[in-house]
Amino acid sequence: xxxxxxxxxxxxxxxxxxxxxxxxxxxxxxVQEGHLTRSALIGGxxxxxxxxxxxxxxxxxxSGLFELATGFxxxxxxVYILDYKINNDFKNPSDNQLKKLSHDTKSLFGKCAGLxxxxxxxxxxxxxxxxxKILDVLSSFGRVSRYYNLIELANNNxxxxxxxxxxxxxxxHVWELRNDVRERLQQIALSQGQTDAxxxxxxxxxxxxxxxxxxxxxxxxANPHIIWSIIDMLRxxxxxxxxxxxxxxxKWNHEKxxxxxxxxxxFFLTHKHVVLKRKQWAL
Numbered sequence: 001x002x003x004x005x006x007x008x009x010x011x012x013x014x015x016x017x018x019x020x021x022x023x024x025x026x027x028x029x030x031v032q033e034g035h036l037t038r039s040a041l042i043g044g045x046x047x048x049x050x051x052x053x054x055x056x057x058x059x060x061x062x063s064g065l066f067e068l069a070t071g072f073x074x075x076x077x078x079v080y081i082l083d084y085k086i087n088n089d090f091k092n093p094s095d096n097q098l099k100k101l102s103h104d105t106k107s108l109f110g111k112c113a114g115l116x117x118x119x120x121x122x123x124x125x126x127x128x129x130x131x132x133k134i135l136d137v138l139s140s141f142g143r144v145s146r147y148y149n150l151i152e153l154a155n156n157n158x159x160x161x162x163x164x165x166x167x168x169x170x171x172x173h174v175w176e177l178r179n180d181v182r183e184r185l186q187q188i189a190l191s192q193g194q195t196d197a198x199x200x201x202x203x204x205x206x207x208x209x210x211x212x213x214x215x216x217x218x219x220x221x222a223n224p225h226i227i228w229s230i231i232d233m234l235r236x237x238x239x240x241x242x243x244x245x246x247x248x249x250x251k252w253n254h255e256k257x258x259x260x261x262x263x264x265x266x267f268f269l270t271h272k273h274v275v276l277k278r279k280q281w282a283l
Contacts, residue, residue, distance in 0.1 A: 026092075027257055030078075034264035037074040041234070042267070042281045044068030049227055049279060052219050053202040053212070061163055061202075068230070069105060069142035072135075075237060076108035077101060078261060082244040083115055090252070106139035116236060119243045123236035130172045131233050134226070137165045164203045173222040173229070181221065189214035228275045231268065238268040 047064030051057050077098065084093045101108060113125035127135060141162050174182070193210030201207045201215070241262035248258055267281060 027259060030261065031259050033074065033078060034259060034261055037071055037078065038264045039283055040067045040071035040074065041265075042283050044071055045227055045230065045281045048230075049223050049281075051223065053215050058163075058202050061166055065138065065141045065162060065166065069103075069138045072105050072138055073103055073108065073142055075234075075265075076105070076112050079112050079115065079237065079240060079244065080108070082241070082248065082258075082261070085258075086244065086247055086251075090248070103142040104139055105142050106135055109135055112237070112240065116240055119240065121236065121239050121243060123239045125233075125236045125240075127233060128229075130169070130176075131229050133165075133169055133172065134229060134233070137162060137169060140165065161203060167203060169226060170219055170222050173225040174218045176225055177218070177221055182218070185217040185221065186214060188217060224276045224278075227278075228272055231270055231275050232272075234265070234268045238262050238265055241265070 044064045044067030047060040047067060051060035051064055080098075080101065081093060084097075085091065109125065109127075116123070116125050140160070189210050192213045193208060195208055195210060197209040198206050199209055199212050201212070207215070239262075245258065245260055245262060252258070270278075
């Protein structure tokens with residue numbers, strides 16, 4: 001397990017005691033990072049699952065993107081740190097080296113995909129068209145578009161509204177729904193809205209109340225499929241972390257240890273039929 005392990009042997013020499021304390025601290029820091037990353041990812045999944053375009057739920061788009069962008073970035077930086085340790089006699093990268101990775105989730109994903117190939121893993125980090133768009137949104141959000149509203153108020157900017165980007169992600173998954181499901185939702189929307197009554201969409205565009213109800217209904221239906229796309233993106237990271245920990249443990253001596261980092265993320269292995277039914281992800 002990833003919890004701190006008890007050490008029964010007493011250390012008599014000062015240098016050994018300092019060394020042991022250092023590795024215990026490093027172990028604890030990795031454990032804390034694992035908890036943080038896990039919480040960010042699960043929080044993001046829960047927010048996106050419950051998000052919608054109505055006034056009560058639209059804020060969850062922002063919190064979901066914020067948490068997922070944070071979780072993805074930190075997960076990939078854990079992978080980077082473990083790979084650095086493997087190739088640098090268990091040393092850690094410097095603060096400057098970590099800062100150079102920035103918040104570019106797309107670039108980080110590419111580096112991790114290269115490591116999956118390097119370790120000859122069967123589960124490669126390959127994205128489909130929908131997942132590539134999700135990664136693009138998270139990468140943009142992590143770098144700058146999370147401040148879109150404030151920057152736009154202060155001065156016009158060239159960034160795309162992250163909500164508009166996410167609406168494209170939703171639309172992609174709506175078209176993955178069965179035809180009969182979309183038709184049934186259209187009929188429900190027609191019965192609830194009016195063609196001559198207008199309201200504002202979440203991206204600021206005017207839409208009829210029929211369209212508004214349709215977008216609400218389809219977003220609710222699409223969200224579980226979006227969650228599945230995200231889980232499917234994360235799945236290979238379980239094997240990647242597992243292999244990194246195995247390599248490090250094979251080389252480690254009895255005074256050095258790292259957590260089983262993959263054990264923080266068993267939800268990466270959740271089957272699709274379970275993901276589509278799940279409304280809440282437990283921390």
